[in-house]
Each structure stands twice: as C-alpha cells, then as structure tokens.
Amino acid sequence: MTETVRCARCGAPLGKDDVAMTRKMINRGTDTFFCVPCLADHFELTEEVLREKIREFKAMGCTLFS
Numbered sequence: 001m002t003e004t005v006r007c008a009r010c011g012a013p014l015g016k017d018d019v020a021m022t023r024k025m026i027n028r029g030t031d032t033f034f035c036v037p038c039l040a041d042h043f044e045l046t047e048e049v050l051r052e053k054i055r056e057f058k059a060m061g062c063t064l065f066s
C-alpha cells in the first residue's frame with residue numbers, strides 16, 4: 001500500500017522529485033514534505049530555479065533522486 005505524500009503547506013500530492021527536493025533543501029531525515037512551488041516560495045527562489053537544480057542533481061547522480 002502506497003500512502004500519498006502531500007505538501008505540508010498547500011496539500012498538493014507530491015511526486016518523487018518534490019520529496020527528494022525537500023530532503024535536499026531542508027533535511028534528509030524530514031518527514032514533512034513540500035511541493036516544488038512551496039519550496040521555491042520558502043527559499044525565495046523561483047520554481048524554474050528549483051526545477052533546474054533538480055535536473056542538475058539528477059545529472060550528478062544524486063542518490064536522493066534515483
């Protein structure tokens with residue numbers, strides 16, 4: 001059974017990238033997750049910047065994104 005993970009702020013259902021990015025940006029051990037738009041807002045970045053970082057982390061082979 002897979003539990004749907006939702007953004008702690010806006011309630012949006014989260015994908016693997018959102019979860020991985022929350023771990024990367026906040027804390028690897030966190031059990032509170034945020035969607036990319038809410039993470040961007042929290043860190044005062046644009047969503048595009050975070051999406052670009054996700055691409056970079058994947059290209060680097062970051063294990064959080066595998």
Ligand SMILES: [Zn+2]
Pocket residue numbers: 007008009010011012034035036037038039
């Ligand atoms: Zn959100």
